[in-house]
Amino acid sequence: MHCKLYNFVISAAILISLITGCRQLLEGANDPGFITTDFETVEKIIVTSPARGDFYALGDKMEIKWLTSFSTISKVNIHLYRKSLLQRTIIEDTQNAGSYFWRIPDVIDNSVHYIIKVVDSNNPEVYNYSGTFGIIKTN
Numbered sequence: 001m002h003c004k005l006y007n008f009v010i011s012a013a014i015l016i017s018l019i020t021g022c023r024q025l026l027e028g029a030n031d032p033g034f035i036t037t038d039f040e041t042v043e044k045i046i047v048t049s050p051a052r053g054d055f056y057a058l059g060d061k062m063e064i065k066w067l068t069s070f071s072t073i074s075k076v077n078i079h080l081y082r083k084s085l086l087q088r089t090i091i092e093d094t095q096n097a098g099s100y101f102w103r104i105p106d107v108i109d110n111s112v113h114y115i116i117k118v119v120d121s122n123n124p125e126v127y128n129y130s131g132t133f134g135i136i137k138t139n
Helices: none
Strands: 004-009 015-020 045-049 055-057 061-068 075-082 085-095 099-103 111-120 123-129 133-136
Touching: 045 111, 045 123, 061 111, 085 099
Parallel strands: 055 133
Antiparallel strands: 004 015, 045 061, 061 099, 075 085, 075 111, 111 123, 111 133
């Protein structure tokens, strides 16, 4: 094999593909052993906040933050889960600005098992979860 393909995801969720050891660099692009690959873009969401182990109090203003790999995601939906059960939709069809501020209502149960899910509004197969965090009463 004349080429090796390595994929790396960097902090801004940009997929970089490096092709090393290819004879094309040295002249062998017409060699029948030369391998070409068609690349396709992969949509991805990475939720960066809240992070695993974070704690919030009722009434706190939480900043939910995420990164997207390509600019084709125009709007997102944000949901709150407790363990694997949907508790509420925080917002639907909000602009993909990379963050959203949410005031935690006073009617949420104490738990250390909350998770945020950010979903592409146009493609529900593109989503990701935050780390598990806690919401507690501070009275």
